[in-house]
Amino acid sequence: RIVLHNLFNGHSINHHEKENYLMKVREFNRGRLFLDREFEELHDELELLSKHAGPKTEISVVSSNHDAFLPRYINGGNWLTRDIWNAEIGADLFRAGIALGLDEKEIDDASYLIQEGLKRHGDIPSNINFLRLNDDLKRHGYQIGSHGHKGGHGSRGGSAKARRITGGGKSVTGHSHTMEIFGDTYIVGTSSQLDLPYTAGGGSAWIAANLVLYENGTCQMLPSINGKWKAKR
Numbered sequence: 235r236i237v238l239h240n241l242f243n244g245h246s247i248n249h250h251e252k253e254n255y256l257m258k259v260r261e262f263n264r265g266r267l268f269l270d271r272e273f274e275e276l277h278d279e280l281e282l283l284s285k286h287a288g289p290k291t292e293i294s295v296v297s298s299n300h301d302a303f304l305p306r307y308i309n310g311g312n313w314l315t316r317d318i319w320n321a322e323i324g325a326d327l328f329r330a331g332i333a334l335g336l337d338e339k340e341i342d343d344a345s346y347l348i349q350e351g352l353k354r355h356g357d358i359p360s361n362i363n364f365l366r367l368n369d370d371l372k373r374h375g376y377q378i379g380s381h382g383h384k385g386g387h388g389s390r391g392g393s394a395k396a397r398r399i400t401g402g403g404k405s406v407t408g409h410s411h412t413m414e415i416f417g418d419t420y421i422v423g424t425s426s427q428l429d430l431p432y433t434a435g436g437g438s439a440w441i442a443a444n445l446v447l448y449e450n451g452t453c454q455m456l457p458s459i460n461g462k463w464k465a466k467r
Contacts, residue, residue, distance in 0.1 A: 240299070244301075249303060284359035299383040331346070342366035373447055376405055376453070382397060393410075394420070411423060424440055425442060
């Protein structure tokens with residue numbers, strides 16, 4: 235099994251940069267503000283991952299904070315009033331979202347709309363499963379279906395010590411981009427770049443690190459230093 239967090243980056247619709255006009259113009263010229271193009275690239279990446287992992291490998295996509303960029307963007311309406319290059323896909327996703335006939339407690343707009351965006355570029359590989367925000371995914375007693383951006387009682391996710399309530403104290407989450415362990419509560423690092431623009435000028439404990447959960451219930455963190463996750467013999 236493979237568990238993915240923040241699969242959707244959302245750089246084309248990032249609300250944190252909506253007033254940064256210098257960056258937005260440069261990103262537009264680079265072709266990075268086109269939502270449909272981001273979905274096309276993401277669909278290609280999923281097909282590649284599914285192919286290399288093999289059809290028997292179950293790939294789960296955890297509902298994460300970057301995923302929530304999408305319903306925020308669709309609800310905000312910039313695709314209709316300002317980002318007219320995203321008008322067609324914005325209207326398509328808006329129609330899909332309002333057509334949902336489920337109880338509101340059962341709806342995770344982020345997870346659903348990302349799948350709808352991907353389907354515009356072909357079928358989603360059958361071994362890939364998208365989890366909703368409230369879904370449980372437990373293996374060997376560990377909760378591995380939570381990204382970590384949500385804390386208890388509606389608060390924001392905190393440190394590993396604060397997240398010990400997740401999964402009854404046994405969990406593997408992400409979100410922080412820093413590797414952390416508190417008892418049986420594990421926070422993995424990030425597979426993104428470590429020197430992103432918004433980290434410039436300050437210290438950072440970000441690290442590339444994944445985690446392996448073995449069949450005997452033990453966890454092993456795998457930090458990657460300069461692209462290497464194990465020492466050469």
